[in-house]
Amino acid sequence: MTSADTSPRLAGSATPKAKPDFRLPSETGVVVALAVLVGLLGWLHRPFLEPANLLVLVEQAALPGIAAIGMVFVLAIREIDLSVGAVFHLAAVAAAVLIAAGTDPWLSVLAGIALGTCIGLVNGLLAQALRVPVIAVTLGSWWMADGLSSVIGKGQAITPPAGDGSFFSTLSGKAFGMVPASVAIFVLLAAALQIVLHRTRFGYRAQATGSNPEAAAHAGIATATVRLTALALMGAVAGLAGVIHLGAQGTIAPADGNGFALFAITAALLGGTRLSGGHGSVVGAAIGALVIQVVLNGMALLGIGSAWASFAVGALLVAALAADRIGRIWRSHRAERRQAGKRG
Amino acid sequence: MLSRLRLLVLGLIAALAIPAMAEAKTFYWISHGGPADPVWTYFLAGAKQWASDTGNKVNTSFHNGDVASQQEAVRAAISAKADGIVTTSPDPGSLVEIVKEARAANIPIVNFNTPDPKASFNAYVGGDNVTFGKHWAQYLVDKGLVKKGDFVWMPVEIPGATYGVQEEEGIKSVFEPAGITYEVTEATLDQAEAINRMVDYLTAHKGKVKAIIGLGDLVTGSIKRVFDQAGVKPGEIPVVGWGNSLDTTQEVLNGYVNAGQWQDPQATSYIALSMANMAASGIPPGFNVITGALYEKDTAGVYDKILSGK
Structure with a gap:
């Protein structure tokens, strides 16, 4: 933390030594929240800290968590994608139907991810062409994807035959004998996309586009391309989560993927990604997903009804929004103080 | 001659059909x-x-x-x-x-x-939910799958809903005199959430749960996915409950569920x-x-x- 020196400078005095601009990482809040929650729930209910329970908890957080890390890119460009859960489901349904029709499972997986990418791309193209916010377009694509899934799946769970089994055994298997494949993919993807967001040209451009679209365009950034890429990435990630789910569970049921959009947005905001765009943290979103799952798991273990669990997740979202707003006000005040200090 | 014969045949058909139509x-x-x-x-x-x-x-x-x-x-x-x-x-x-x-x-x-x-x-x-509940509990007792002192877990989609309450009434009439304890927990109507909640519960109480009674179709139809996620092998924990879904018939065929209730x-x-x-x-x-x-x-x-x- 810094505090600006606002005392007037004396004529002829030496330039004051610049204080180092120390800033806590944006993920600090969510890490503290996770530690507090884990400690509290472990204290309230000892079995919560059992390794088996913690592993299950991380496994449950993995797929919505993957959606959350994709959502970071969408929020970073100052947009929201509501179709995540439906795309997740449709990609899994498409892959399941292809496998059932005799297509190689790995090719079917690629087709599922490609379908997710295409839906993301179409979302972006429609938003550009119609000049409407992505949230509105994805509200429509959410319903359309949901309807298509129901038509294809006839409202029933689809359980494709295992075939040679390599696809299903790989995704339902465990790395090092204990880490579920979905968790391993979640961690690797989070690490990779954190690098993409903060160490690549696309990542910087996405944040610049979200921070100030006009300025980004004036600076020569092809903001339309950046927005399309971010939405296609979101679709691909949702499709990937869908096919991982299919491989791990061996089936896709009608309700799978419900609530993913709220989960993903909440996790991303909890993790320090700003609703106002311009900044995101993939690692923060991954930890945010864990926070939500800790709350849900802890409440289930304590025998607290699902209605209160929904309330708690909603409250977390409101808290994250409030923290985002307070943070912005605080940053704006600090900038004003600095400006005043420089003028003085 | 031919037309008379036709008339006779038609008359016979009508004579047979009219009473039948009248009886419908x-x-x-x-x-x-x-x-x-x-x-x-x-x-x-x-x-x-x-x-x-x-x-x-x-x-x-x-x-x-x-x-x-x-x-x-x-x-x-x-x-x-x-x-x-x-x-x-x-x-x-x-x-x-x-x-x-x-x-x-x-x-x-x-x-x-x-x-x-x-x-x-x-x-x-x-159906009679009280009778069904009684049958499920009796099935577990008669087959020797639970005994005095054992604990049975009974997930239900909506706690307090009439069907679950009536089923519990039947189950209680068998378990209480037999010294078997049980707990009803909420699963919710959303299958994905129900599975998560059931996995959470089973993971934390794996050693304690000696049998499961699925009080609704959705919970019983989710047993395979719950067992797979919680690392429970088919048949390791006996399960009985509603069986009006394809998921449950498959679970019975594959050994995850011992018996399913068909509503007929x-x-x-x-x-x-x-x-x-x-x-x-x-x-x-x-x-x-x-x-x-x-x-x-x-x-x-x-x-x-x-x-x-x-």
Whole structure:
């Protein structure tokens, strides 16, 4: 933390030594929240800290968590994608139907991810062409994807035959004998996309586009391309989560993927990604997903009804929004103080 | 000569057909369910089969939970001087007055699917949740799957909902005297969330849970995914409960669930119409018929075939 020196400078005095601009990482809040929650729930209910329970908890957080890390890119460009859960489901349904029709499972997986990418791309193209916010377009694509899934799946769970089994055994298997494949993919993807967001040209451009679209365009950034890429990435990630789910569970049921959009947005905001765009943290979103799952798991273990669990997740979202707003006000005040200090 | 012969044949056909047509009765099959609900397609199939087998006419209608619309349909059947009416109860007590009207008009009216003891129906045909609960608990005890001191976990979609409460009542009547304890936990109606909550519970209580009773179709149909995620092998923890879904028939066939409860929807409609027909012929039904079959692996294929529409 810094505090600006606002005392007037004396004529002829030496330039004051610049204080180092120390800033806590944006993920600090969510890490503290996770530690507090884990400690509290472990204290309230000892079995919560059992390794088996913690592993299950991380496994449950993995797929919505993957959606959350994709959502970071969408929020970073100052947009929201509501179709995540439906795309997740449709990609899994498409892959399941292809496998059932005799297509190689790995090719079917690629087709599922490609379908997710295409839906993301179409979302972006429609938003550009119609000049409407992505949230509105994805509200429509959410319903359309949901309807298509129901038509294809006839409202029933689809359980494709295992075939040679390599696809299903790989995704339902465990790395090092204990880490579920979905968790391993979640961690690797989070690490990779954190690098993409903060160490690549696309990542910087996405944040610049979200921070100030006009300025980004004036600076020569092809903001339309950046927005399309971010939405296609979101679709691909949702499709990937869908096919991982299919491989791990061996089936896709009608309700799978419900609530993913709220989960993903909440996790991303909890993790320090700003609703106002311009900044995101993939690692923060991954930890945010864990926070939500800790709350849900802890409440289930304590025998607290699902209605209160929904309330708690909603409250977390409101808290994250409030923290985002307070943070912005605080940053704006600090900038004003600095400006005043420089003028003085 | 030929035309006389034709007339004779036609006369014979008419002589045979007219009494048969005169004997055909008209029944009304009225449901609070929806035509898109898979379970109701089986109920409807039973009614159609009965019409085809008996040569009687059955007018069917679905009312999607709209109580006023169903009341109107029953009144319309009374006005049309139906030979008999079979109807579900959209809401306990909602048909009391209408049943009185049907009885006053000497039209047999049989309740099916869900009982409504407040209304003076001629008979009831369908499941009895208290009896089902009792059967499930007795099944676990009789098979030696639970004993005194054991703990049974009973997930349900909505705690406090009538079906779960009635099933628990039946289960309690068996478990309490046998010294077996149990806990009912909420799973929710969202299958993905239900699975997560069930996995959480089972992971934390794996050593304690000696058997599971699925109080609803969704929870029992989620057992495979719950076991797979919680690392429980098929058969490691005995499971019994509702089995009106393809998921559960598969779970029974694959050893995840020991026994599933089939509601017998087709038989329910068929028997309800038979009872109404019997009453219309002057034989009063002085009894109810409780339908339902608890199937195991050896007969699960029958229900799996029905549910998969093969």
